[in-house]
Amino acid sequence: MNSSPTPNEFNNIEDLENQPNSGDPGLQRFALRLKTSMGRDILIQTELDKLRTQLQCDRVILYYFYYQWKGQVTFESLSQAIFSIYGSTGADNCFNQEYAQLYQQGRISAIADIETEAIHPCYQKFLRSIYVRANLVVPVIVDNQLWGLLIAHYCQLPHLWNASEFELVKTVAKTLSNAPEIINLKR
Numbered sequence: 001m002n003s004s005p006t007p008n009e010f011n012n013i014e015d016l017e018n019q020p021n022s023g024d025p026g027l028q029r030f031a032l033r034l035k036t037s038m039g040r041d042i043l044i045q046t047e048l049d050k051l052r053t054q055l056q057c058d059r060v061i062l063y064y065f066y067y068q069w070k071g072q073v074t075f076e077s078l079s080q081a082i083f084s085i086y087g088s089t090g091a092d093n094c095f096n097q098e099y100a101q102l103y104q105q106g107r108i109s110a111i112a113d114i115e116t117e118a119i120h121p122c123y124q125k126f127l128r129s130i131y132v133r134a135n136l137v138v139p140v141i142v143d144n145q146l147w148g149l150l151i152a153h154y155c156q157l158p159h160l161w162n163a164s165e166f167e168l169v170k171t172v173a174k175t176l177s178n179a180p181e182i183i184n185l186k187r
Contacts, residue, residue: 044062047172047175048172051077052078058079058154059077060152061073062150073085073088074148090126091126094120100146107139108136110161111127111134112134112161114134132154133155133159134154136166137151138150138173139173147177152169
């Protein structure tokens with residue numbers, strides 16, 4: 001006999017979290033963490049979708065650092081499914097302490113055309129492999145630590161980034177940096 005909960009039993013996480021004397025404080029902590037992480041996921045995806053629409057670009061991603069400058073694309077918003085790089089671990093062999101420090105200090109990187117700008121060959125090769133023609137990278141700083149990178153890509157054509165686009169991406173990065181759903185999960 002299977003005693004696993006049915007999907008309908010998880011319709012309201014708040015009920016599980018607030019149930020008096022449920023007898024399992026571990027289950028209550030799990031429910032609270034699940035509720036918080038769901039809130040985080042919804043917030044991030046909503047912000048990425050709005051940003052991609054406003055920039056009219058092909059892809060916006062959140063690259064999350066999980067360990068000493070090793071990271072992964074954990075969220076993406078796409079103009080077309082063919083641009084998906086979800087789960088990509090990025091160019092870890094190109095990203096080192098020097099770059100991490102620059103982003104930690106607030107560096108913003110904008111490349112209008114990877115074919116004409118002077119960028120490191122390792123990085124250029126990586127960007128070609130994921131069909132990037134232009135990109136804008138803004139750090140997401142949480143608790144004074146580099147938590148991730150918010151990245152916008154034009155995959156088909158070059159794009160000269162303007163000041164309002166910089167400000168828009170910086171605003172979304174700041175929104176994520178200050179979101180309780182993200183700050184509370186980091187601790």
